[in-house]
Every structure is written in C-alpha cells, then in structure tokens.
Amino acid sequence: MTKMLAAVAVGGAGIEGVNVHEVDVPEAGAGEALVRLKAATLNFRDIIIAKGMMSGLAKEPDYVPLSCATGEVIAVGDGVTRVKPGDRVNPIFALGWLTGPQPTMDMLGGRADGVARQYATFPADSLCLVPDSMGDLEAATMTCAGLTAWNALFQHRPLRPGEWILCQGTGGVSLAALQFAKAAGAHVAITSSSDAKLARARALGADVTVNYRTHPDWAAAVRSELSGKGVDIIVDVVGASQIDTAASLLNPTGVISAIGMLGSKFSWSQADVGGHPVARITVGNRADHEAMLAFCATHAIRPVVDVVYDLPRIQDAYRHLESGQFFGKVGINLL
Template identity: 80%
Template sequence: MTNMLTAIARGGEGIEGIAIHSVPIPVAGPGEALVRLKAATLNFRDLIIARGMMAGLAKEPDYVPLSCATGEVVAVGEGVSRVKPGDRVNPIFALGWLEGRQPSMAMLGGSADGVARQYAVFPAESLCIVPDALGDLEAATLTCAGLTAWNALFLPRPIQRGEWILCQGTGGVSIAALQFAKAAGAHVAITSSSDAKLARARALGADISVNYRTDPDWPAAIRQALGGRGVDIVVDVVGASQVETAASLLNPGGVIAAIGMLGSEFSWHLADVGGNPVARISVGNRAEHAAMQAFCAQHRIRPVVDAVYDLTRLADACRHLESGQFFGKIGINLL
C-alpha cells in the first residue's frame, strides 16, 4: 500500500468544501514518527474553521481537518527515542507545546494539517503514549475537548472534593468535565434542552439536571436544588451571551472557565464577571495531556462517543455535529 485516504478542506467554504482524496503515504524524517491513524473525533472548533468564523485559523490554501486522533506508530526517523513502532499514541493538539503556558501555534486541523487521514507524520516529541485502559476511539476524544475540560477544572482553580461545577449542554467538553469532576469527588449541575440527554447525563453521575427550554429561569432552579448555595466553577462553553447568567450561580471565590462560543462570541475578552475572574482556557500542553490520560486510566473513565462515521462520510459527520443532535462526541473511523 503506497497511497492513503485524506480529507482536504478550504477554510471558509463550510462543510461542502470538504473532499476526500487519495495521496501518497508520507515518510518520517529525522525526529519524526509515521503514525497509522485509526480513530478520530470531531469538535465544534472544526465547524468554526470550516466556516471561516475566525480569520487566520486555517492553513492556506487548504488544510487537513480535525485535531483529535489515536493511532499506532509504524516507523520512526533518525534520532527518535520517545516512541517506537507498535506504540499507541495521541498527537497533541498544538505540536511542540510540551509544557508551560505559551502555546504553539501549530494547532492540528487548522494552522497545521490535522488527523482526518489514514497516515500522518508528526514530531515524535509531540506524541503521547495511550494507556492500555483506553480504547482507540475513547482516547481520540481527549486531545481537544477532554484536555480543555481537564484544564477548566484543574488549572485556574483546581476543583476540590465536595465542590460543585456547572456544565452547559451535553457536548464533548461538558460531558468530559462531568466525568472528570465526578472522579475527583466533586458534584455537577448540568443544563440541556433535551430531557433524554439529561437522563443520560444523570446516568453518568450528574447530580442536578435542568432543561433550560422548559425552565427558562434555570439558574434559580439550580440554586433551589442546591439549597440556596452556588457552584465553584462554571464550564463556559456558550460564550458571552450567557456568561453573566451562568456567573450568577458562582460562590465567592469561584471562577468562570471560558472555553467556547456555541451561542455567541467567546468570553475571553472579559477580565471578570460580577467580581468572578474569567480564566481563558485554550486546550493545553503535552504534560497536561499525559496527566489527563493517567487520571482517566486510574479512575476507569470511559469517554462517551455517540456515533461513528467512516472517513469517506466526514461531511455527514460534520452535519451531525452541526445539528446538535448528539451526546458527548462524534467519532470517525480511519481504518
């Protein structure tokens, strides 16, 4: 086999701009590893880039989409000692961001070609060994959504046993935050417009669940269920349009972990809301990725994948993501 399938997209052209091509399998150079990618997952970020909603995120004139995958090392270049053929690995979200708070700009599925392909070459230092406790598809949920949720809970204000977090919706970040918080001994309040999704969240351990469509004053409903107290971390995936409403639930000393823009622009431009600090969460580094993987293995966390599509149906998978009719993550089979 000398060729592989790869998705190619053009930023700003939307889902219809995604096409599948057959191209030669690349070769690992010095310091690199060739990885046979097996499973990938989608993030809302993939739609942001495809639609051109934030200028400058996509490599021009085209790029390989998606940032999250698991694969097996099949060959390494000269000087590589971090990984060897046969190792199961996750490429990290921002290639070269190994530690510290200064992120690399080489972000997969945007400024750097991503993982919607069957083989790829990566810098060996930008690979993390996947624990045996995690399957390929499970591990592929962690690179972007999982690590973002991890740092929302453990970076700006580490969650403590017995404390509360608020999760908005039941997408990948929120469900990962729910699972991490419960494993850490914390409690979770979660919102959704779907009673069926809320039932699934309760099955994963959610302590309070409120349908914001049937109960528009959902903060009051949550506070009542909490006996008048509030939460300690807001996992803000909606953005500025709801951040004040969500922040009204915070206890003194609480923090808003600003992550997404599902409903409006990011909350990143805000320093605080009602005296509560806004912490800008931008995924994380290799060291944090490895710590999250170890935590998942230790606590037997099984990430949730709602549906899986073949690579040739990537556009259909993106439409499923766009619809919002999913729980947790949407997977892509790369085999």
C-alpha cells in the same frame, strides 16, 4: 501501501469544502514518527474553521481537518527514542507545545494539517502514549475536548472534593468535565434542552440536571436544586450571551472557565464577570495531556462517543455535529 485516504478542506468554504482524496503516504523524517491513524473525533472548532467563523485559523490554501485522533506508530525516523513501532499514541493539540504557556499556533486541523487521514507524520516529542484502559475512539476524544475540560477544572482554580461545577450542554467538553469532576469527588450540575440527554447525563453521575427550555430561568432552577448554594467552577462553552446568568450561580471564590462560543462570541475578552475571574482556556500542553491520561487510567474514565462515521462520510459527520443531535462526541473511523 503507498496511497491513503485523507480529507482536505479550504478554510471558509463550509462543510461542502471538506472532501476526501487519495494521496501518498508520507515517510518519517529525522525526529518524526509515522502513525497509522485509526480513529478521530470532531469538535465545534472544526465547524468554526470550515465555515470561516473566525479568521486566520486555517492553513492556506488548504488544510487537513480535525485535531483529535488515536493511532499506532508504524515507523520512526533517526534520533527518535520517545516512541517506538507498536505504541498507541495521541498527537497533541498544538505541535511542540510541551510545557508552560503556548509557544506555537501550529494547532492540528488548522494552521497545522490535522488527523482526518489514515497516515500522518508527527514530531515524536508531540506524541503521548495512550493507556491500555482506553479504546482508540475513547482516546480520540481527549486531545481537544478532554484536555480543555481537564484544564477548565484543574488549571486556574483546582477543583476540590465536595465542590460543585456547572456544565452547559452535553457535548464532549461538558461530559468530559462531568466525568473528571465525579472522579475527583466533586458534584455536577448540568443543563440541556433535552430531557433524554439529561437522563443520560444522570446515568454518568450528574447530581443536578435542568432543562433550560422547560425552565427559562434555569439559573434559579439550578440554585433551587442546590438548596440556595452556588457552584465553584462554570465550564462555559456557550459564551458571552449567557455568561452573566451563569456567573450569578458562583460562590464567592468561584471562577468561570471560558471555553466556547456555542451561543455567541467567546467570553475571553472579559477579565471578570460579577467580580469572578474569567479564565481563558486554550486546551493545553503535552504535560497536561499526560497528566489527564494518567488520571483517566487511574479512575477508569470511559469517554462517550455517540456516533461514528467512516472517513468518506466526513461531511455527514460535520452536519451531524452542527445539528446538535448528539450526546458526547462524533467520531470518524479511519481504518
């Protein structure tokens, strides 16, 4: 096979600027692996880049979108020993970010071509082996949303058994944090505007659920459910518009893991809120990714994929994500 399907997008052109074309299958060069990608998932970041909501995130003049996928190694180039044909793998979020602080801005689906395609080559050292306990779609949730949730809980202030976290909404990051926290012996409070989604969150183990539309003073409702106690980590995916309210729930040694901007601008510009540190979460490196996958295998974590679209319907997948009418992750079938 010499041709494949690939999505190509123009940063700032909107969802209509994401289109699928037939292109050549690449070949693995020295130090690279050719991967047959099988499943991918979307993140809110993909909408940010497509719509140009933040400048400088997209490769010019165009880019292959999406950062999260699972695939099978088909061939390897000279000098590759890390992976072999037949291995199931995740490409890591930022190519070449193996340990320590982030040294590169080559993030998939932005400044580096992403995974919304059927075949791709990657540096072999930027691939992680996927455990047999996870299906392709499940593992395809881990690269961005899963790893972001992992570092929100365990990087700056490691979560301890018996502690509490607060998750905002029921998207991929929040549900991954819920699952990780419960597996680690902690407790979870979660908010949403949908009682149906909150019921599903309870089925996943959420201890306290609050509908923020039914309870406009949702922080007071959460504290009431906790008998006046607070939480230890806030998984902040909303951003600055709700950060003060969320921080009011923190225990004295609590931390805000600042991740998203679903409701406003990021909270990253603030060093602290109400005396609580704001930890800027920027996904994570290969070592973090491998630790997370090992944890998932040990604790039989099964990530939630709500709906799956075929690659030619990628615009519909974007619109479904934008609508907010999902629970967990929106997937793309690349087969």
